[in-house]
Amino acid sequence: MAFKGHKNMSTTSPPHNRSRSEDEDDPIDLMISRTGCGELHYAVQECMAEHQDWRKCQSQVQTFKDCMTSFQNSRKELLNKQQHDSAKSEHN
Template sequence: MTLSCQLIYLELRVTLKSMSKSPHPSQWARDSDEEDRVEAIIRGTGCWDQHIAVVDCKGDKGDWRECQKEVQLFKECMQKNRPKATIPAEKK
């Protein structure tokens, strides 16, 4: 799975989890540091606005499959800017 697909998948999981009655909206993450790493990766690519467009569309339409334009723009941005993406060093 490519980095852009992984990031889209993770965001969709966060969105779906936030719709549950869970007190913490993103149970997929082991802790907030993991969420912060994902955000840092996306921001590092310069594709944050496209990422937010996907999330907003999914929230508005309720089905990410209806957001193919936004997903495609995010994917293209991630592919174009992949060399800029770095994973922050893990804390020990």
């Protein structure tokens, strides 16, 4: 997992965000916040900023990973259900 700077922790823009002003929303932050895992993502970033060693942040990384996996599985189930319902209605 790559470390991405957080607006509140740094005065410089993260590498993927160099052309944005500081008050513009980061699309990565927006995507993660939609998953419901945003606070866990920030916990990973804060740990990395504090310790500068990803090995000391494994519990935060694992918690964030578990949250994202749960979100992805729920989304996959929803999409499968929608496809199944759509195919079912086409046959009727």
